[in-house]
Amino acid sequence: MIGELVAMVNGWIENFGLLSEAWRVGIVVFALVFGTATVAYIASHIIGALERRFSKTRNLWDDALLHASRKPVVVFVWLQGVYWAAEVAHRYSDAEIFKANETVLRVGFVFVLVWTVLRLIKEGEAILVSPVKMKKPMDYTTVNAVSKLSRAVVIITALLTLLQSLGYSMSGVLAFGGVGGIAVGFAAKDLLANFFGGFIIHLDRPFKVGDWVRSPDRNIEGTVEHIGWRLTTVRTFDKRPLYVPNAVFTTIAVENPSRMTNRRISETIGIRYADVGQIATIVADIRAMLEQHEDIDANQTLIVNFLEFNASSLDIMVYTFTKTVEWVRFHEVKQDVLLKISDIIVGYGAEVAFPTRTLHLPERIRLAAEEREEAGSWDKAAASGDSSAKAGERQTVGDLDESGESE
Missing domain, CATH: 2.30.30.60 (SH3 type barrels.)
Incomplete structure (x- = not known):
């Protein structure tokens, strides 16, 4: 069929005498290119209509196949049309560029096929990890790894096929690849x-x-x-x-x-030594509060105990786990727990301790200090009495002066 069509076109070009041969070749090439554009346009719209039709079905893979093949089909139509136009031009032209028609066609066909497969792999990856399209979507990292490996296999296979189609010996290519692989391995070990x-x-x-x-x-x-x-x-x-x-x-x-299952709250809270009588009840109430807290996982380790006599406090260890693993929500739960612990401590009239120090003095030093304080107070009183007397004398003299002036 194709041979008869080519013979008919060549017969028209050779025997039609109304125009020159160059004009007749130009018209045929233009007609082939125009026909290719028309066919590509029609093919694109047909596949688009099929996509819209099959998108209403439950099968997702037909949609992926149609979407993956739409652009490659258009490119394939253009590849065929340009090839036949070049063949017609090559028959009546001695240009060297037209001698590569067969090679370009083989390379283009492999390219279109590989492009279609790569697009299909990409569409399949999007379907497998989509929670909208799949009831149980697969792990993205695993699907992405398989997708990358599949693409690498397709590309390597396509390159080997192209080398074979271009006339290169595969045994020579593989031997060169083995020797070159060693050199590349040393040069690109990182x-x-x-x-x-x-x-x-x-x-x-x-x-x-x-x-x-x-x-x-x-x-x-x-x-x-x-x-x-x-x-x-x-x-x-x-x-x-x-x-x-x-x-x-x-x-x-x-x-x-x-991948953590819970988040941990681990705090050490110090109580004053003056509140040692309430330490047992405070510890019991804190433990009961944590066991009843809706955001605390009571099935995990929960420890609330009087820990040690510290330098300036009686330390209580609070060790528990929250149900949530979200960072922001965890801090909200931790804040609520600490505020409730503070309310329990205040409810018993106790206070949270802060660093303090008590200084104990021997009895003799204490009495001497008290005597010095008393002596100092007497000195201040005497000094204040002298100043009052002097002020009275100054006031008397002033009154006398005023009376003298009036006389």
Whole structure:
């Protein structure tokens, strides 16, 4: 069918004598390109209509297939149209560029096929992790790792297929790859270490995207935003991005607070020594309050005990766990617990202790100090009496002077 069509076009170009050959070739090439544009437009709208129709069904994979193939189909139509236009031009032209038509067609076909598969993998990844489309969405980190591995396999297979189609010997390519791989391995050992570090992260899954991670060995703390094959992006709590090579995670300890089951309240509260008589009842009331608190997990360890005689206080240990693991909510619960403990202490007429010191003096030193204080008070009284007498004398003299002047 295609051969007959080509023969008919060539016969028209050679035998139609109304126009010159160049004009006839130009008209045919223009018609092929215009027809290609028309077919691509129609194909795009047909696939779009099918997408809208199949979106109403429960099957999600037909939607993914249609959406993934829409643009590659349009590119494939253009690839075919341009190829046939170039073939027609090549028959009547000696330009060297048209000799690569077959190679361009093979490369383009592999590109379109790989592009379609990659888009389909991306659509499948979006479906599997979507809580809207799936009743039980899969873990994003696992799906992302499988998706990356699948894309790598598709790209490597496509490259090997292209090399084979272009006439290169696969045995030579593989032999060169083995020798070159050794050289590349020595030159890019850090890159390979990060690659295998990323593979270990995806395999062991010490954390996933969205987890809060912290390392006691390094200054790393924040929320995981992305796990790549070379770098892991961690958003610190001051909103700065931190890019950590994956090889680092194979040599350090990583803490994942996002997977904690409870948050801990651990406080030591000091009571005055003057309130030692109320210490037992205060401890009992605090324990009862925590056992009845709706935000405290009574199934976890709960300790409220008189701990020790400290330098200036009687210390009570309060050790318990909250039900919530959210950071903000935890501090709200902790504040409520501490305020209730304060109310219990005040309710018994006791007070929370603060650092104080009592100084005890021997009896003789105390009496001597009291005698000095008494002597000082007598001296002050005498001094005040002298000053009053002098003031009276000055007032008398002043009165005499005034009376003398009046006389």
